[in-house]
Amino acid sequence: MTQTFNAKSYVKSHLASLGTLLTVSGGFYLYSVIRTGWVPTDGISKVQGLTSLALEAPILNPYMILAFFVTSLPVFLIGVIMLFYYTMSVLRNGLTVDSEHVAILLTAMGFSYQVLGAWPLQEAANFPWTWQKQIMDYGSIFAWLLYLLSIVMLLLGVVSLFIHSRAYHRVHPELAIGEK
Numbered sequence: 001m002t003q004t005f006n007a008k009s010y011v012k013s014h015l016a017s018l019g020t021l022l023t024v025s026g027g028f029y030l031y032s033v034i035r036t037g038w039v040p041t042d043g044i045s046k047v048q049g050l051t052s053l054a055l056e057a058p059i060l061n062p063y064m065i066l067a068f069f070v071t072s073l074p075v076f077l078i079g080v081i082m083l084f085y086y087t088m089s090v091l092r093n094g095l096t097v098d099s100e101h102v103a104i105l106l107t108a109m110g111f112s113y114q115v116l117g118a119w120p121l122q123e124a125a126n127f128p129w130t131w132q133k134q135i136m137d138y139g140s141i142f143a144w145l146l147y148l149l150s151i152v153m154l155l156l157g158v159v160s161l162f163i164h165s166r167a168y169h170r171v172h173p174e175l176a177i178g179e180k
Contacts, residue, residue: 110154
């Protein structure tokens with residue numbers, strides 16, 4: 001009973017850092033799998049000639065590609081959910097030391113995917129980078145999931161940053177723009 005309580009309290013007190021770690025590592029491994037050109041419809045077949053930018057040696061094994069894909073997407077989603085939960089609890093209960101950093105991270109990640117990511121309303125031929133076409137090879141549901149997730153991340157980050165800005169200017173009214 002105390003071990004479970006200790007684990008819960010540890011996760012709750014380190015929600016921002018654990019969520020960031022899971023989001024970044026899940027996104028990195030998901031990106032690595034996407035860059036290999038493998039798609040789930042390929043199944044476990046011989047993979048040759050992959051051009052991954054990361055993890056070249058171990059990811060050439062088709063079983064490793066499947067393992068990275070099966071684990072990276074849930075890890076990424078769990079990390080994002082942890083960051084969302086942290087941000088929402090901060091907005092409800094009051095700002096913390098790390099909440100502004102999490103808001104900046106969510107805004108940056110959501111914005112960068114909007115600028116660089118898969119634009120699911122376009123045809124794959126119009127994508128400037130190969131990895132964007134490879135995202136579309138995973139299917140429209142996958143592309144829309146990433147697209148909508150990035151919009152939610154961007155909006156939640158922007159709202160959180162706005163609340164942080166208002167709180168900051170309440171504490172430091174002399175720094176408000178337009179006031180003397």
